[in-house]
Amino acid sequence: MKVLLLAFALLATLANAAKVDYTGHKVIRVVPQTEEQFRFLLKLQEQAYDFWSSPTSLGSPVDIRVSPQRYQYLASTLNKVGLTHKIRFFDIGKLIEEEERNIILRRALHSGRVFDFENYHTYTEIEAFVNELAATNALVSSSVIGTTYEGRGIIMATISTGSSATKPVMYFECAMHAREWVAPATCLYVMNEMATKYGTDAEITAMLDYADWLITPVSNPDGYEYTWTTDRLWRKNRVPNGGLCYGTDPNRNFDAGFGGPGASSNACSDTYHGPFAFSTQEASAMRDVILANSGRVVAAVSIHSYSQLWMSPYGYQSVLPADYAEMYRVMTISVNALTATYGTPFQYGNIADTIYPASGGSVDWTYDTANVVYSYALELRDTGLYGFELPPRLILPTATETFNGLKAMAQEIAAKLP
Ligand code: 0X9
Ligand code: ZN
Numbered sequence: 001m002k003v004l005l006l007a008f009a010l011l012a013t014l015a016n017a018a019k020v021d022y023t024g025h026k027v028i029r030v031v032p033q034t035e036e037q038f039r040f041l042l043k044l045q046e047q048a049y050d051f052w053s054s055p056t057s058l059g060s061p062v063d064i065r066v067s068p069q070r071y072q073y074l075a076s077t078l079n080k081v082g083l084t085h086k087i088r089f090f091d092i093g094k095l096i097e098e099e100e101r102n103i104i105l106r107r108a109l110h111s112g113r114v115f116d117f118e119n120y121h122t123y124t125e126i127e128a129f130v131n132e133l134a135a136t137n138a139l140v141s142s143s144v145i146g147t148t149y150e151g152r153g154i155i156m157a158t159i160s161t162g163s164s165a166t167k168p169v170m171y172f173e174c175a176m177h178a179r180e181w182v183a184p185a186t187c188l189y190v191m192n193e194m195a196t197k198y199g200t201d202a203e204i205t206a207m208l209d210y211a212d213w214l215i216t217p218v219s220n221p222d223g224y225e226y227t228w229t230t231d232r233l234w235r236k237n238r239v240p241n242g243g244l245c246y247g248t249d250p251n252r253n254f255d256a257g258f259g260g261p262g263a264s265s266n267a268c269s270d271t272y273h274g275p276f277a278f279s280t281q282e283a284s285a286m287r288d289v290i291l292a293n294s295g296r297v298v299a300a301v302s303i304h305s306y307s308q309l310w311m312s313p314y315g316y317q318s319v320l321p322a323d324y325a326e327m328y329r330v331m332t333i334s335v336n337a338l339t340a341t342y343g344t345p346f347q348y349g350n351i352a353d354t355i356y357p358a359s360g361g362s363v364d365w366t367y368d369t370a371n372v373v374y375s376y377a378l379e380l381r382d383t384g385l386y387g388f389e390l391p392p393r394l395i396l397p398t399a400t401e402t403f404n405g406l407k408a409m410a411q412e413i414a415a416k417l418p
Pocket of ligand 1: 311379
């Protein structure tokens with residue numbers, strides 16, 4: 001009965017007529033070849049266009065979503081600086097509809113017996129899963145690390161053998177950005193593997209003997225819920241900014257180069273940094289977890305999608321951190337383990353050079369302020385074929401390879417900091 005009710009609630013959620021309609025929206029790709037074109041794209045990003053991938057360097061592709069109404073205008077504006085474009089998606093609306101159908105179909109096939117890790121879930125379902133795991137598994141406890149603007153609890157799972165209150169801690173968080181759905185799905189998979197294979201899987205047993213694993217599957221629940229009910233492509237949180245525009249990007253809201261390059265002071269921008277550092281509950285909840293475990297946190301991993309990247313500080317400057325050699329060493333091992341799984345290529349390096357300058361990000365803060373050397377930001381699959389609408393059938397491979405990378409990372413840390 002409960003399952004049926006949930007299925008109806010989901011259908012109602014998905015069928016909501018008040019949803020943002022992306023019919024006819026295209027994603028176009030341009031490749032800047034000159035400094036002028038590159039700077040032009042950076043300026044364009046400051047305006048209200050939705051960049052699915054940002055300008056990173058000359059010769060690297062940039063994907064931009066555009067409405068049918070603005071398409072001709074954008075195309076001719078780009079032409080003026082000599083930029084020609086290719087259309088990657090003709091109709092994002094269709095892609096979103098297809099995703100909804102996939103989710104509903106998988107749900108029907110799965111028939112709701114146990115939590116389906118190979119499908120996407122609403123925040124309510126995710127909360128219920130974490131609470132259920134905590135209720136039934138002696139290693140797991142759940143806690144609420146902050147309360148969002150709309151009143152949701154940000155739920156975190158602690159996976160611990162309980163053997164010591166001073167053990168190292170590894171912190172993992174997903175979905176600081178709402179639309180990056182494969183990230184929370186991956187966090188849930190990792191949580192379940194860690195919780196259910198202690199004592200049977202030698203690697204997992206060793207990792208939990210070494211450290212407590214703290215996992216926040218959805219760091220930005222208001223934004224995440226909004227992607228289900230109203231706007232599949234929402235990224236920020238849902239705090240009103242006074243005018244017509246909503247939301248702060250929590251991954252620009254940490255006190256690490258706050259307000260610097262790659263963050264916007266425009267409240268309508270998708271990279272709006274907010275009125276002051278830690279103005280958002282999402283960023284301050286993570287800060288508080290790290291500070292509460294001060295001196296114990298050996299790794300902090302922020303999981304995003306998409307682009308297939310494993311990145312280390314800094315984002316707010318291109319100067320390399322003092323610990324870069326060690327960060328790089330462990331990234332290399334982690335990425336090799338990830339790629340060895342299914343051959344998925346990942347690029348890696350410091351944020352500012354690997355993706356783009358981005359200030360106020362979580363991992364710069366965990367490194368600078370909490371001295372967490374193994375502070376990493378990941379961008380999971382894919383590289384733009386499906387983008388944020390990664391089909392449910394690709395969740396398990398994505399989560400599996402990511403977990404292999406994270407296990408390799410954890411083992412290196414355990415060897416280095418016994
Ligand atoms: O721009 C971001 O916040 C991340 N990319 S995303 O497409 N998922 O939005 C990159 C984050 C790099 N990390 C930090 N700047 N800390
Ligand atoms: Zn992100």
